[in-house]
Amino acid sequence: MSVVVFYFLAFCIGASAVLSVTVRDVFHSAIWLTLTLLSIACLYFYLDAGFLGVIQILVYVGGIMTLFVFAIMLTARIGDRSIQQTNRQLWPGLLISAGAFTIMLKIILSGPWANLITLNPGIDLKVVGRALLTQYVLPFEFISIILLAALVGAIVIGKVKE
Amino acid sequence: MIGFVTSYIPLLLKGLAVLGFIALSAMFLIWLERKISAKIQNRLGPMMTGPHGAFQSVADTVKLLLKENIMPTGADTTIWWLAPFFVTVPAVVAFLCMPFGSHFIVHDLNVGILFICSITSISVIGVFMAGWGSNNKYSLLGGMRSAAQIVSYEVPLLLSVLVVIMESGTLSMQGIVRAQELGWFFLKPNVFIAFVIYLISATAETNRVPFDIPEAESELVAGYHTEYSGMKFAMFFVAEYTNLFIVSAVAATLFLGGWLGPFRPSMFWFLLKAYTIIAFLMWIRWTLPRVRMDQMMGFAWKFLVPVSLVNVLVTGWLLVVKG
Known part of the structure; x- marks a missing residue:
């Protein structure tokens, strides 16, 4: 039974991801992308990683997708149904993504996944907080600097020129 | 096979209980809102x-069920x-970890409060879809205003929830209620500001109101659900009042001690606190x-946003x- 649930979720993720890059209407592809992200969150919940699933929905669906759709709505004429979905960089793009896919497949197939499966007793917030500020403090601070730079950049771009 | 099916029966019954509660609560709230507005x-x-x-809401429901479903051209x-x-x-799913009483909760997730916050944020996409799909200027404007508003107010909302999480040290809804056994959180000055x-x-x-800009009837007809009629309109309506119940019930749980209270069953206290907050919002x-x-x-x-950021800092201190 649980295998059926897993394959159903995997099918949802794959199908909606393919549809989000192939449908012609920009708004439709945004909705398909939302479904992809939601199905990934469902997969996290199914794998007992509740915290990850919740953050996935909060950040990607509640934040990023909302801004995507907001941008689509604010851009004039982008909702036109006859927009071309491909440009001249179709073949180089395909080559690069095929290369990335092969590398990722190799890494996934070489990993000792069976040994990594342990029973997760539920995430303790204190453990997460401590880990972020001790073991992973460098990447944590690095990400916050990137976010700060992005914030300042957005303000500079968005400032009305006098 | 039979064992597999019977293991899902309690789950099914819980789901039906939640759906029944949502339908009854929405009908009651619509009646209550009309009565309170009339009194005022x-x-x-x-x-x-x-x-x-x-029984006005019951009659209205029958009317909405029988109405024709009209779809605009070009939608x-x-x-x-x-x-x-x-x-x-999303409004229905959020009831998964709503602590109705000491034993009345569908599933006490260990990330309960974040689960409710994240699931309810999905409904913005639905508002966008309604605004975009209707092929109507008023709907589009209403959808966009709604998005801007919800994205902006999500920030202070989550920051004020964060204060409670810091005070209780847990994300589980039942854990937050139990952390208030010594005193409800809103009695502390910093949590009161968060409240x-x-x-x-x-x-x-x-x-x-006073923030009903997305459906300001004098300028936008009805905002994003202008073009909806019959049962589809009713779904937006039910979602609106269910969301009202969710935010009030979460406020009761986070700040007013949830189902804690003497003499009466825990569910009584939870519903009393939640509906008091709803009455306050209607006022x-x-x-x-x-x-x-x-x-x-x-x-x-x-x-x-600045006030709640300072509040988080002071709470940590x-x-x-x-x-």
Whole structure:
């Protein structure tokens, strides 16, 4: 039974991801992308990683997708149904993504996944907080600097020129 | 096979209980809102159907069920059809970890409060879909205003929830209630500020007066659900009142001690607190005028966000000082 649930979720993720890059209407592809992200969150919940699933929905669906759709709505004429979905960089793009896919497949197939499966007793917030500020403090601070730079950049771009 | 099926029967019954509660609660809240607005405006409100119009919502539901479903020409069919579901389903799913009583909870997730916050944020996509799919200027404008408003007020809302999480040290809804056994959180001054910010942001999140800009009827007809009729309109309506119940119930749980209370069963106290907050929000709705769009956004970013950030900082400092 649980295998059926897993394959159903995997099918949802794959199908909606393919549809989000192939449908012609920009708004439709945004909705398909939302479904992809939601199905990934469902997969996290199914794998007992509740915290990850919740953050996935909060950040990607509640934040990023909302801004995507907001941008689509604010851009004039982008909702036109006859927009071309491909440009001249179709073949180089395909080559690069095929290369990335092969590398990722190799890494996934070489990993000792069976040994990594342990029973997760539920995430303790204190453990997460401590880990972020001790073991992973460098990447944590690095990400916050990137976010700060992005914030300042957005303000500079968005400032009305006098 | 039979064992597999029977193991899902309790789950099914819980789901049906939640759906029944949502339907009854929405009908009751619609009646309550009409009665409260009538009292404030010195009218009687619905009086004809049943004692004091108690069955008015039932009659309205039957009417909505029988109404024709009209789709505007040029609407984006799929998007237009799916939008009400994207708004209603998250509101239902959020009941998964709603602590109705010491034993009445469908499933006490260890990330409960974050789960409710994240699931309810999905409904923005539904509002967008309704605005975009209707092929109508008013719907589009209403959808965009709603998005700007919900994204802005989500920030102070989550920051004020964060204060409670810091005080209780847990994300589980039952854990937060149990952490208040020594004293309800809103009695502490820093949490009281968070409570006020939460109520203001929750009013904006549920698109109610004084923040009902997305459906300002004098300028936008009805906002994003202008083009919907019959049962599809009813779904938006039910979602609106279910979201009102969710924000009030979460406020009761986080700040007013949830189901804690003497003498009566725990469920009684939970519902009493939640409906008191709802009555308070209705009182505000029918007393205050609507604010302007730019004033509202400015208030969120220039006042609520800084105040709640400082509040988080002060809470952390207090917790460190106390040890």
